[in-house]
Amino acid sequence: MTDKFETHEHDVLVIGAGGAGLRAAIEALGQGARVGVVCKSLLGKAHTVMAEGGIAAAMCNVDAADDWRTHFRDTMRGGKLLNNWRMAQLHAQEAPDRVRELERWGALFDRTQEGQILQRAFGGHTFKRLCHVGDRTGLEMIRTLQDHGVQMGFDVYMECTVARLLKEGARVAGALAYWREQGRFVLFKAKAVVIATGGIGKAWRVTSNSWEYTGDGMALAYEAGAELMDMEFVQFHPTGMVWPPGVQGLLVTEAVRGEGGVLRNQRGERFMEKYDAKKMELATRDVVARAIYTEVREGRGTEHGGAFLDISHKPAEYVKRKLPSMYHQFKELADVDITAGPMEVGPTCHYMMGGIRVEAETAQTSLPGLFAAGEAAAGLHGANRLGGNSLSDLLVFGRRAGLAAAQYAKSAAAPAIASADVEAAERAALEPFQRGEGENPYTLHRDLQVLMQNLVGIFRTKEDLEEALGELEKLKSRCARVSVEGSRLFNPGWHLALELQSMLTIAEAVTKSAQMREESRGAHSRIDFPKTDAAWGKKNILVQREGSAMTLREQATAALPPELEQILAEEK
């Protein structure tokens, strides 16, 4: 029956070709696995290319006093101790090796006087820790991984979107996808599947995320029965562009502040003094984002509703060399010369700390055969991610996911998938074509973005969250009436109609989790529960599907071993 589909078999199928997916694929290949990589865009265009500031790793090239313990402590403190401690430990210990490995594969980082990899300061990091390439570190990383992986020989299925994970009993055994180009379906059979699809930023109106960030991987895993975790923790980056309207939300790298940029309000006050007098502009992202938001709300914002970020006190040549893409971005898109005057910036939805729950060592989800890494997975960052810890996360846990998936595949039987399941997935994906005059997917997407922006943003209340859930229900029923025009040949309206289902599922998980956590911690700020609550500090919220219902439960965090407790207690 499944003969009617183009079919490919792999030991390991990696969904997503950003940093985590490519690193996973490289590791699985190294283990001798037959690896396929499926990605929604062309290879090399994934969201990782937008990462600017750097890769956090205690290399000690600039600050000799740094070590993994300090990186571990910074990460845990930044995450308000809700992090999976084992992930934070592995991440801090392994990140330097992962950076050196990139260099050996051809990446060219900026150098110190001694010719070593240069490291820069970033928010929440005690020492100068971010290995970087100007302000285009992500591009360097993805190009290095892409070229290395292609030479090693993985099969890449570009512009191919996974519509559903397929199972054999409890085990994940493959996926049904469609070629964006032709609209034809393709069946993947795999002994192990790695999800590395990134986040969900496109559910908010003001976002730094690209179109791909529609929560697909999280929704695929959820629909297959996997647990999600920490979904209430959505990071709003403090500095996105606010003007002109078309570029609202576009990222202004934290490296501007890392290189000495200062924040001021309309009155010229360096307002961070009021919010974190010690760390000032390099306080953690949750603190700076709330500070800017509060300044604007209390009437001290700039003309277009932001704050001023100024690096023009540095020599113009230095700014152009260390922040070249920021220089061009503002000059070309906003007519602002950042070497001569300030930028206008405001918070923008940037990163999802939550995601698919995984085991620290293996990146395995709660389902056999399913692994997850990078932004799609939860745990490392707790309630708030430090800048620079994302690229290192992709490398450390991408590698671990690829390794564990390949090892799992070695002992797994060849997958068998019921043709009825495949055909049901195909029918569901084609439904929008069957409907006559229905909802416009673009209008529905806009309505979802406005809803999440207004009611599930930086500051949250019980009333707003309840209203949001009611509105989400209405959007879900409208989504069931979405129709598309045209053919299956490269049809973005159809693609969006399917992505809307993922976004709605994940938006609901975020809203319900935010409603349940009655405290403020990290990126989750409840106006009605403004304090951090010690009891909540020992609990994660898990989200899982039961039938068609979304259920939530609390789970106690694992206790830290004494030696790590000791590290956390030290002042440095």
Added chain:
Amino acid sequence: MAEATLRIFRGDSQGGAQAEYRVPVAPGMVVLDALHYVQAHHAPDLALRWNCKAGKCGSCSAEVNGRPRLTCKTRMDALPAGEPITIVPMKSFPVIRDLVTDVSWNYKVNRKIPPFQPRPGVEWKYSQEDADRVQEFRKCIECFLCQDVCHVLREHGKHEAFGGPRFFVRVAGLEMHPLDGANRARLLKEELGIGLCNITKCCTEVCPEEIHITDNAIIPLKERVVDEFYDPLVKIGRAIFGKRDG
């Protein structure tokens, strides 16, 4: 609010025609914003590629008023006011649908290029000055606008014999890497056909990353090929000492 008229190619590999759409113009708007407006309000199936909308991914390439450009970096207010804006797909690649072209050829060319090969026993240190030279080439976002404008591909269709500016930039980044020990001269001459380039600098003019493709990548690589294959001293040396670096 001011309005603009867009003439967008609608069609596929079988052919097509320009369709006209009216779009309201907001301050600072770029052509990609206008295309998104058309998608949301007039033509939900309008096919185009885009990812970051920040000039970092190189997905949204097209020809705007006849010039290869990233639509996310092309300001509406930089185009002649009151005149229709034409947006058509890149000419050097086969059309799939509307503004989306089949760029898979580029990925095939890329596979031919031997990867970075560190010299044996190398110390992993080099100066920022050495990095600078290569980092220029590493800025490439693979928008393929240079491939689109290059007449060897665009006018003469020599896709089989020629690698195109993008891949000369890639090879330059490897050849000039301070720690690389491989030799790609034969590849440049025979597989990538660098001799076909007659340095008209069209590629440099359209590069959104302002890489000096012709001066800093192609010309030095051409010199390497000449040194390797046509320099009598090298020929004698090779006869006596054998070929350098395999």
